[in-house]
Amino acid sequence: MSSYEARFKVWRGDVQGGGLEDFEVEVNDGEVVLDIIHRLQATQAPDLAVRWNCKAGKCGSCSAEINGRPRLMCMTRMSVFGRDETVTVTPLRTFPVIRDLVTDVGFNYTKARQVPAFVPPEGLGPGEYRMMQEDVDRSQEFRKCIECFLCQDTCHVVRDHEENKQAFAGPRFLMRVAELDMHPLDAAEESGLDRKRTAQDEHGLGYCNITKCCTEVCPEGIRITDNALIPLKERAVDRKYDPLVWLGNKIRRRPASSG
């Protein structure tokens, strides 16, 4: 066990303004950044606003930017920093700030609502669903998402261009579209909803330029770009840019992807 005094810079303020505030604070063996923020609360800044819940990387509440990188505070160990390094903690910089480290993540909840829900297949009652493990693997990977919104935060499409927030759902919710499109029993197509087409037309898939920052920040290690976004782009191509598939559909009169 050894402890030391670390230098921290923590952004404090609200929508009116604010700035980085300096702190010196004790750090013990095995601690994570969230522990230090809690120590600041308990000893130096009782009203320091921060969101957190499980403290085990499972709920995705304590998202922040640490030394400029979007991360979960509970999963960032102090040992990754040098003892003389100043650790800078700021709120997520893509969303409107509320206070200190807390931001208004309402954008994400708005987007979540715009993705049409799972469509249960007709004629199958509860208990009658049969799905093979290999058919659910892909969607299960995406369902590991803890909705920390770090991918939404790091994505330059909205981070650097506020105006794109209207048109672009962000990696988390494009992945949700992919998850449903790959769900073996989702009956959206039968109900007249083409998720592949709407990914492009309504959720802004075209804005994604696959620069993979979402994958880099994902604390769950979901391969968002390779397994969700690019496959979704390819599915959109099937619908919109592939004359062969189009021709095939015309001839066979059935959707090409309903394997």
Add this chain to the structure above:
Amino acid sequence: MSVVDRQEWDVVVVGAGGAGLRAAIEARERGARTAVICKSLFGKAHTVMAEGGIAAAMGNVNAGDNWQVHFRDTMRGGKFLNQWRMAELHAREAPARVWELETWGALFDRTRDGRISQRNFGGHEYPRLAHVGDRTGLELIRTLQQKVVALQQEDFKETGDYESRLKVFQECTVTRVLKDGERVSGVFGYERESGRFFVLEAPAVVIATGGIGKSFKVTSNSWEYTGDGHALALLAGAPLLNMEFVQFHPTGMVWPPSVKGILVTESVRGDGGVLRNSEGKRFMFDYVPDVFKEKYAESEEEADRWYDDPDHNRRPPELLPRDEVARAINAEVKAGRGSPHGGVFLDVSTRMPADVIKRRLPSMYHQFKELADVDITAEPMEVGPTCHYVMGGIAVDSDSAAARGVPGLFAAGEVAGGMHGSNRLGGNSLSDLLVFGRRAGWHAAEYAGERASARPRVDDTQIDAAAAEALRPFSAEGEEPADGPPENPYTLHQELQQTMNDLVGIIRREHEMRQALEKLAELRVRARRAGVEGHRQFNPGWHLALDLRNMLLVSECVARAALERTESRGGHTREDYPAMDRTWRNVNLLCRLADPSGGFAAGDPVRGQISLTRETTEPIRPDLLALFEKEELVKYLAEEELYE
């Protein structure tokens, strides 16, 4: 003062975990306009932490399973103190609740023939837990969350407003349940973001706030678990049932200190992990209690064969109910056979190939790698008991989830008592949330519907009083100077946690509990002076100061009930009364507010806030008793109960 935002709803659900969301979905589907209030963001509730699975006797893996077997396991686990009707409903309805999740988009792990896979778990006779790797809670909460959104999308199509019939008020905290005479009339709360107060008027309120773990130092629970719902019910005049039963999960992380208490899922043992002490011995074989002797293996060889051939071998003692394992670990550590950081070793690395471990226990692998720098595929984990769950809770009617004595108040999930008796089996929590969440939502909607024409009135003086109570921490400084300086709420919280952990923890002694009650009284007085800096906007110091009231109330319930029950049973272990006593089998302890009219008169250190009453439980229905062998019943039931 009473200029607060007021809205009218039919049903208000406090809490947006599994039970709360399931209740809200049910209430909305039955036509009630429903509001959900949660302290965190929508979808972050503590349910996400549940790892192992949802217990439901679907019989997908072993066709021998059915609700009767599940019922039996649940009663055994709870040492026959369960509210048996709840255990029955739970066992009967759990499969339907799981299947229903699939129709809402949940993706459980599959069997080879495409059905929902089920895994073994402590105390369950057959593989019974529907699961998704070791992140079942996340799947549950996300599925319910997405179902809520699906309903909102339906409402949007019809009304043009997503929130016309079902609305989530996230990052809001309820501090009081309001009443019109005996009946519930709504809730009073504040918005964390702005600090503004609000009132939701509603004839029916469902409390689904979860547990009380934050009153203990070593806990697997998140900050939200401050016993809010328990306290709200108490303050509204409803009794709490059997609060002495607190489950210490046997396997929490013990190192590093900052994550001490975080859960290591029971699936580690269900899938083959074994417990060893510092001498390398699988010590659990020494701790199989008499009531379980016939059900558990006596040798390592037999235990190891069980994983592949469960029909011809008995299960390993690592899979005993949680209370037994927790006590065993505690005893080993006390006897000096613990691991370097004060736990014991839990090992999967020598039992399974690395890739199997990574596939079946991905988040455990992740958790240890990231937080403790331990590779569980190569070395054992260090684990020890952690406060995990409270079996006690709001006393409810089994069928309707209605709280006793307060019309319009309902409770479901961990905050409700009775279902699990003295000890909960792993996996029974998630199914409990679904079964009784649905029942609470159903009956709340029905209750509200019956009163649509005569809605209860919200009393302005109650609102003013609640607002004054909530603002108190801001004026602590300067007031009552004779009592001393303002107290730091964080310090008070730490002292409370230490007290409960040390004096009302896993092993309890009379003098320690008396000491705890004294300390709690002192803390209660000091908490009156808890002061906070800053303003009302997202101020965690203020939020904690308000939560202290709830934690102190609930802690006193635990301590008083634990002192009263002079036996050891399930999640309540007395060093001075180490054996289970059959005469206590049919005794419930009920906690009530000692001075219901006194409002917030908590300043008297001598007098407690809680009064205890004993109550005899309803006899178990004969056809349910008939599910057990006579020889087994003899171990639990008193003579007269047996022959009735």
Add this chain to the structure above:
Amino acid sequence: MATGTEPPDTESQPGSGGVRSATRAAIDAPHLRTDRWWLAPAATAAGLLAFVVYSTWRALANADYYAAPYVSPFYSPCLAENCEPMKAGPNWALFGDWWGLSPAIIILIFPLGFRLTCYYYRKAYYRGFWASPPACAVAEPHKKYTGETRFPLILQNIHRYFFYAAVPVAGILTYDTVLAFRDEDYEWGHMGLGTLVFLVNIVLIWAYTLSCHSCRHIVGGKLKHFSRHPVRYRMWQLVGRMNARHMQLAWASLVSVALADLYVFLIASGVFEDPRFF
């Protein structure tokens, strides 16, 4: 706060967009990263630039691309009449005699297009050359961004056609590699250092081509039920495993193809003689 009742505030002050928008935490710095975030895009840009310079020079040179039995992959297949004669080699004068430029230009369109629209290279040059974004959580310098929603970048969607074209090209390069088992007199059953260079190159070319995201989609990714197509599922898994290394394969095959060409150039221009093993 309810679940996103309030519409997201999309206003931003003129001249202060992105992370400096009015509603966001007031931090002036475009980023607060303390690591060497610029290293990766700079290295990527340098590497790509080096290849572009080298390949432009070699493609336009129209010389030193054949040294029996080796043909430079930049010039294979060679489809104009002005190609150097290669016995049994990949020279088919489909374009006749009107083509006066370097024959490399005809065929390089395809591998170039394949790589230009490749999901990995897109990432690499969007970051390295266009700084969109330069690195994660580092503000990009552009005022507007529409991504791949409109012309010309919407054309990136034709990647799979370049994949279709890249397969026969890789087939011909495989043929070239087979031909490399001859000696300079076209006798079969020989092998030199060049053969080894070609072998390595063709393996990497195939690995890169087949690990392509479009390929992964076509062989199985587009299916909804893997369980009904066990063979395609196996293929999808295989391609998926390679796909995880797509970036490494993109670079390795880029280097190997340039090296294969360089090797032919050095032999053809007489810098040294191909060491023969047997």
